[in-house]
Amino acid sequence: MTALEIDRLHKAYTDTYSGEEVTAIDEVSFAVKEGEFVSVLGPSGCGKTTVLNIVAGFVRQSGGTVVVDGRPVDGPGPDRGVVFQSHALFPWKTVLGNVAFGLRMRGVPRAERNARAREFLELVGLNGFAHRYPHELSGGMQQRLGVARVLANEPAVMLMDEPFASIDAQTRRKLQEDLTGIFETRRPTVFFVTHDVDEAVFLSDRIVVLSRRPSRVREIVNVKLPRPRRWQDTAELPEFRRIANRVNELLAVDEDTATGGVAGKDVEGGHDAA
Ligand SMILES: Nc1ncnc2c1ncn2[C@@H]1O[C@H](COP(=O)(O)OP(=O)(O)OP(=O)(O)O)[C@@H](O)[C@H]1O
Numbered sequence: 001m002t003a004l005e006i007d008r009l010h011k012a013y014t015d016t017y018s019g020e021e022v023t024a025i026d027e028v029s030f031a032v033k034e035g036e037f038v039s040v041l042g043p044s045g046c047g048k049t050t051v052l053n054i055v056a057g058f059v060r061q062s063g064g065t066v067v068v069d070g071r072p073v074d075g076p077g078p079d080r081g082v083v084f085q086s087h088a089l090f091p092w093k094t095v096l097g098n099v100a101f102g103l104r105m106r107g108v109p110r111a112e113r114n115a116r117a118r119e120f121l122e123l124v125g126l127n128g129f130a131h132r133y134p135h136e137l138s139g140g141m142q143q144r145l146g147v148a149r150v151l152a153n154e155p156a157v158m159l160m161d162e163p164f165a166s167i168d169a170q171t172r173r174k175l176q177e178d179l180t181g182i183f184e185t186r187r188p189t190v191f192f193v194t195h196d197v198d199e200a201v202f203l204s205d206r207i208v209v210l211s212r213r214p215s216r217v218r219e220i221v222n223v224k225l226p227r228p229r230r231w232q233d234t235a236e237l238p239e240f241r242r243i244a245n246r247v248n249e250l251l252a253v254d255e256d257t258a259t260g261g262v263a264g265k266d267v268e269g270g271h272d273a274a
Pocket residue numbers: 013014015016022024042043044045046047048049050051195213
């Protein structure tokens with residue numbers, strides 16, 4: 001079953017000052033299956049956030065279609081849950097209140113929504129913090145809360161735009177392992193945007209590598225690493241390094257052209273393209 005289908009997506013922005021058109025996305029197509037973890041990687045400014053915002057319904061495309069669970073996207077909806085880079089939590093609500101909010105909006109009775117919220121707080125390791133407020137949590141804990149809040153709504157697709165980018169390296173690794181653990185037990189469908197090649201390889205089933213702006217899909221790389229994944233074991237597998245090298249090669253094509261150099265890298269090397 002396909003959870004998310006992006007077909008020939010195109011996006012041009014009109015610059016507010018100059019009035020000039022900037023083509024952010026030339027043509028991007030890919031699909032995410034139900035229960036699959038797909039990451040999008042690409043050079044800075046290539047349109048990753050734009051793709052995610054179009055899927056979320058925050059931004060309207062100039063061409064092409066986005067279909068979630070069989071329905072064309074036409075604005076934001078509860079079938080798509082977004083975990084933001086900055087936490088976007090309700091500061092006046094408790095941790096429990098933040099997680100239960102979406103359920104409350106959908107008319108789930110209080111006892112049931114609190115029970116469900118607690119279940120998801122437990123899943124992300126925040127069960128002792130239900131009655132705290134977001135400002136009483138560390139950055140990493142706030143990001144866990146963001147994940148719990150989205151998961152509690154059981155969206156068709158979970159959208160994450162560099163959720164760990166502002167977290168220190170050590171905590172980030174822990175959060176990546178936790179996210180993988182959650183993914184492995186609950187199998188949400190995840191569309192994940194990142195700059196970090198190792199993070200993408202560690203988390204994903206497939207990686208969509210975009211070219212620089214105006215972006216196209218350069219290649220879709222399969223990540224056939226065993227699960228459950230733990231940093232210590234997974235990063236040691238030769239296959240992990242092989243895939244990371246492959247993704248780095250694909251990204252380097254754009255670095256070379258951007259600096260006017262020669263794209264002399266062997267991008268046809270032993271790969272696992274979809
Ligand atoms: N609201 C907007 N109006 C005009 N141009 C925009 C707007 N939003 C994005 N752009 C342009 O579209 C292009 C893609 O931006 P986007 O934020 O999607 O890239 P990104 O891949 O997420 O970048 P980063 O890796 O830095 O997060 C950029 O050139 C950006 O300047």
